[in-house]
Each structure stands twice: as structure tokens, then as C-alpha cells.
Amino acid sequence: MSSHQLIDRPTNAPESPAPGLTGGRAALRKARNRARPLSLPARYLGYVGYFVGAGLISGAVVHHPLDPDRYTRIAAYGVLVFLAATVLNEFVLNRERPGLSRMLIVIGASLLLSFGIGMLSGGLQHFDDFPGRGAVLVPLGLVVSFVAFVIKDADTSWRRIFSLVGLAVLMTAVVAFFGLRQAAASMGAVESGGHSHGGAEEPPHKPEQQAPATTPTATGTPSPSASPRTGGSEPTAGHDDGHSH
Numbered sequence: 001m002s003s004h005q006l007i008d009r010p011t012n013a014p015e016s017p018a019p020g021l022t023g024g025r026a027a028l029r030k031a032r033n034r035a036r037p038l039s040l041p042a043r044y045l046g047y048v049g050y051f052v053g054a055g056l057i058s059g060a061v062v063h064h065p066l067d068p069d070r071y072t073r074i075a076a077y078g079v080l081v082f083l084a085a086t087v088l089n090e091f092v093l094n095r096e097r098p099g100l101s102r103m104l105i106v107i108g109a110s111l112l113l114s115f116g117i118g119m120l121s122g123g124l125q126h127f128d129d130f131p132g133r134g135a136v137l138v139p140l141g142l143v144v145s146f147v148a149f150v151i152k153d154a155d156t157s158w159r160r161i162f163s164l165v166g167l168a169v170l171m172t173a174v175v176a177f178f179g180l181r182q183a184a185a186s187m188g189a190v191e192s193g194g195h196s197h198g199g200a201e202e203p204p205h206k207p208e209q210q211a212p213a214t215t216p217t218a219t220g221t222p223s224p225s226a227s228p229r230t231g232g233s234e235p236t237a238g239h240d241d242g243h244s245h
Contacts, residue, residue: 042093046085047089049081049088050086054078054121056077056078057082057118057122058118058120058122058125059071060075061075061137062123062125062126062130062134083110090110102154105151105152108151110152113144113152115141117145119138120137123136123137123138123141134184135180139173140173143169146166150166
């Protein structure tokens with residue numbers, strides 16, 4: 001073989017290493033985690049935690065004036081459940097772990113989202129019981145939940161809050177506010193009326209009919225009060241009509 005043939009002969013390119021070996025053990029572990037199916041109990045707990053937390057917050061937000069201490073505790077429990085579900089879904093079950101700054105944003109937005117959903121669902125559920133309060137909670141919860149969802153969503157820019165979608169949400173909230181205020185005014189119900197969470201209210205006490213009052217006589221024995229007896233022909237005791245019997 002001549003020197004020209006050796007020069008023109010194509011050389012074999014070095015084989016590239018396997019994708020799993022380029023990053024060493026970390027890359028192998030990451031690939032193994034991606035192939036591993038997520039745990040069913042963990043996904044179930046994360047899914048249910050969102051709804052349970054939002055439900056506790058919605059009940060606490062609506063009923064807070066009835067018993068502030070009690071419903072403040074219920075709201076705190078709801079926040080903890082919702083945040084626990086957020087951590088489980090966003091950080092434990094998520095195969096791509098976000099950084100610290102993104103983690104703080106997600107937790108704060110999730111907290112805001114829980115209250116927004118709570119105000120929206122609680123205001124709708126108990127509007128008949130608290131019409132004035134529900135007229136404020138429903139539109140406010142709509143706006144708060146939308147803003148929090150946009151901030152929490154990693155695939156959406158926060159500028160979408162001021163987009164046409166955000167304007168539509170704002171207009172819907174304004175229309176809902178005035179519409180629910182009109183409905184609450186037409187109902188003419190007091191906010192605290194018609195929604196009892198304690199024991200049954202006792203019926204109004206009717207005063208018992210008392211027997212006619214008696215007046216003491218000269219001898220100390222009670223005698224009927226001096227009311228004229230109609231229809232009787234017998235003379236009263238001590239009555240002297242001037243006739244002899």
C-alpha cells in the first residue's frame with residue numbers, strides 16, 4: 001500500500017462514550033430515578049393534601065367571625081396540610097429539583113393559592129348563610145388564586161398576570177362582586193343569621209299563666225281578689241243587704 005493510499009484512507013472516529021457514563025455515578029443515578037415509577041401512595045397523599053388543606057382553609061375563612069380562636073387554628077392546620085402537599089408534589093415527587101430561590105417562590109405562591117381557593121370555595125358554599133361576606137370572598141378568591149397560580153407555575157411568566165387572561169379574570173371578579181352584592185341585598189339576611197353551629201336555640205319562653213292573686217282577709221286567711229262574680233245568686237260573705245233570712 002502506497003503512502004498516498006495511506007493518507008487518503010479514512011480514519012475511524014473515536015467512539016463516544018455511552019450517555020450514561022459521561023456524568024459518572026450521578027448521571028446513572030439520575031437516569032435510574034427517571035425510569036423509576038412514582039409511588040402510588042405518595043402521589044395519592046399529595047393529591048388529597050391539596051383538597052383537604054384548601055377545604056380546611058375555606059371553612060375557617062368563612063366561619064371565622066363565629067369563633068375566631070377556633071377557626072384560626074383550623075386555618076393554620078389547613079395551611080400546614082397544603083404546604084406539606086406542595087413539598088411532596090413539587091420537591092419530593094418531582095424528578096427535577098428546583099433551586100432554593102425557586103423553592104421559596106413555590107412555597108409562598110402555594111400559600112397564597114391555598115387562601116385564594118379557600119376564599120373562592122368557602123364563599124360559594126356558604127353564600128346563603130353569609131351573603132355579605134360571600135360577596136367579597138368569591139371575587140377576591142378568584143383574583144388571588146389566579147395570581148398565585150401564575151407565580152407558582154414554572155412554565156408561565158409572571159407577566160401573564162397583566163395579559164388579556166388576567167384582564168378577563170379581573171373583569172369577571174368585578175362583575176361577580178356587584179352581582180353577588182345585589183343578590184345579598186335582595187336576600188335581606190343578616191350575615192350571622194340562619195347558620196347555626198352550636199346547640200339548638202331554645203324557643204322563646206312563654207310566661208305561664210298565673211292563678212289570680214289572693215288578698216289576705218282580716219283573719220289572715222287568703223280570699224279571692226275582689227272581682228265581681230257574674231251569674232251567681234249567692235250573697236258574698238259579710239254582705240248585709242238589710243233583709244232577714
